[in-house]
Amino acid sequence: MTDAVTHAETGEVREATRWWRDAVIYQVYVRSFADGNGDGIGDLLGVRGRLAYLAGLGVDAVWLTPFYTSPMADFGYDVADYRDVDPVFGTLADARALIEDAHRHGLRIITDVVPNHTSDRHAWFQEALRAGPGAAARDRYVFRPGRGRDGGLPPNDWESVFGGPAWTRLPDGEWYLHLFAAEQPDLNWDHPEVHAEFEAIMRFWLDLGVDGFRVDVAHGMVKAPGLPDIGVSGQTEMLGTAVLPYFDQDGVHEIHRRWRRLLDSYDGERIGVAEAWAPTQERLALYVRPDELHQAFNFHFLKTPWDAVALRAVIDESLAGAALVGAPSTWVLSNHDVKRHVTRYGDGDLGLRRARAAALLMLALPGSAYVYQGEELGLPEVLDLPEEVCQDPQRLRAPGDGRDGCRVPMPWAHAEPPFGFSPPGIADTWLPVPATWGPLTVESQLADPGSTLALYRAALRLRREHPGLGDGGLTWHASPPGTLVFSRGDGFLCTVNTGPAPVALPRPGRLLLGSAPMEEGGVVRLPSDSCAWWEPGDA
Incomplete structure (x- = not known):
């Protein structure tokens, strides 16, 4: 079961087998990526028009958030018809054309499947x-x-x-x-019709050419027998830290085994990606055993503070957990459900410095990585959206808990909002774009060799070309407090400084890429909150 895919930007032909072990996958939040029809809401036509940008960025695949028929109580994660496209996003013909165009650009397409619940309009x-x-x-x-x-x-x-x-x-x-909104009733996965229906849904999209599925709430579906009480309130604080009677039950794994057999019956290494919150790396690894899904998001890494000791611990735990089942680790810094990491790391210039360094760290680690749209531009969380425009149902949980701020439309070009997100003449978008984002647009950053976009493009190019990067092992080296130093094989070294002051290190070799300017000489002063990639040997 192998095939070949030609990357449009490089012309490189890569064998498809096990492509997912070190792929860089770009998450498109469809509603906020690009508006193709001028209604102020992102759609499949808009995504299709930006495929050349994604190919040029250097990613391997694109994950699309749900675009299925939905009343949008939870922005598409409440699905009314899993085999059709909501008119807000286009038509089934648009989906088919997008899949075909993506393949012509050397990009694979991963779509969401939402199996824990349906819409109440289903x-x-x-x-x-x-x-x-x-x-x-x-x-x-x-x-x-x-x-x-x-x-x-x-x-x-x-x-x-x-x-x-x-x-x-x-x-x-x-x-x-309904473990989520009242408009999202939970399915009963003890019912054989539910199993049969989702296998048929997956076949429908696989037959249209999608390359895999991101499984929403992959830790859900199965509930403990008898639906026992938990006995405590504030259960959302326990997510990802404890096994709950409605999440991370052992029975979910048989569902994933069935889906793996289905995926393996198709050519081209079609994959399953688990959005799974598990209390330990060992339990998370169960989702990616050889007969289950291919990847699982590493939310433990995402939630780790910008601190060398904490980062090394979570990296070690992640690699050890994945090694238990022979799976790759899958790294992620942001997505459509969490505050953007520029803001989590301190916001402003401090947050951006750390975010740039974290990106190079993530892309140097063994395994696969996910990039959330706009992180390659250094977009911050929008914290001052007017209350009247905020629409996320999670806001009901507590003040400031909404996810609207990480879902603001992408800025593409021009000097005024919405910065090319919609066609010319369209000013109103489903969420407003900050007027200060002009310097953050794709157009502005493509013209700036020191921009965050330039850093990502360079890093993704090097990751694709360098034999030491991608899948494989990692070796730690002794380093001063507040820093991390590791090698990947004999030809690649990564240095990270998470501290507030520069740190002097013997020059490791030739500088390949840095998140901040490096002082030249026999001794390198690694700037605060920075990361650098090196080729060992004489400079």
Whole structure:
């Protein structure tokens, strides 16, 4: 099961087998990437028009967030029809054309699949509502009678990730489970029709040519027998730190095994990527055993502060966990659900320096890496969006908890908002673009050799060309406090300074790339909050 893919920018022909072990995959949040039809909302036509940019950036694949038919209670993660495109994003013909164009540019396409829940507008749930208590149509979801007098209390104490109880009562008296918004009822994965339906959905998109799926809430689906109480409140604080009766249950792994067999039945190394929150690296590694999914997002790395000791610990734990099952580690710094790392690392110039260094660190590590749209521009979180434009349902959990600030439209060109996100003459976008983002546009940064975009392009080119980068091992070297030094084989060395002051190091060899200017000479003064790539030997 091998094929060859030609990268449009380099003309390089690469064998497809095991491509995912060291791929750089670019996340497109479709609503905010590029507006092709002028309605102020990103769409598939807009993505298609920017494929040359992505190929030029040097990534291997593109992950698209959901574009399926949806009432948009959670911006597409509440799916009403998994086999069609929502009119906001285009048509099924647009999806087919995008997949074909991406392949012509040497890019693979990964789409989201959302198996934990559907929209409450999905035909199955609408049938369940009409059918009433005790009907077979309700068995595809998790319906239960309430507790207490007259069944007026929820069936258990589970809490929604978006805040409040994870149960909603219907006028007929029954309650249904929704671990996210009330418009996102959880499916019952003990029901054989649910298994059959999702395998058919995957076949539909695989037959259209997608190269894999990012599995939303891959740690969900299976609930503990009897749906036991947890006994504590504030359960969202436990996500990723404890095994909960509704997340990271062992039964999810048999589902992923079935999907792996399905993926392996197609040519071209089609992959599954787990969005899985697990309390330990060892439990996370279970999702990427040889007969399960190919990758799992490393949220432990994402959540680690900019500190050499903490970073080395999470890198070691990640590599050790992945090695237990022979899988690659998968590194990520930002995505559409978390505050952008420029802001997490301190915001302003400090946050940008650290973010640039973190990007080089991530891209030097063994395994695969994900880049969230706009991080290659050094975009910060937008923290001052007017309340009236914010739409994320997660805002209901607590003030300031919304994810709108990392979903502001991409700035492409020109001097005024929306900076080329929409066609000329269109000023209003679904979220406003800060007027100060002119210097951050793609157009501005392509003209600046010192820009963050130039750094990413150079790093991705070197990563593609250098034999020491990508999949493989890592060797740590002794270094001063606050720094990290490691090699990849004999021909590559990475140095990182997470501290507030420059650090002197013997010059390791020829400088390949740095996140900040390096002083020349026999001794290198590694600037504060910086990372540099070296080729060992004489300078």
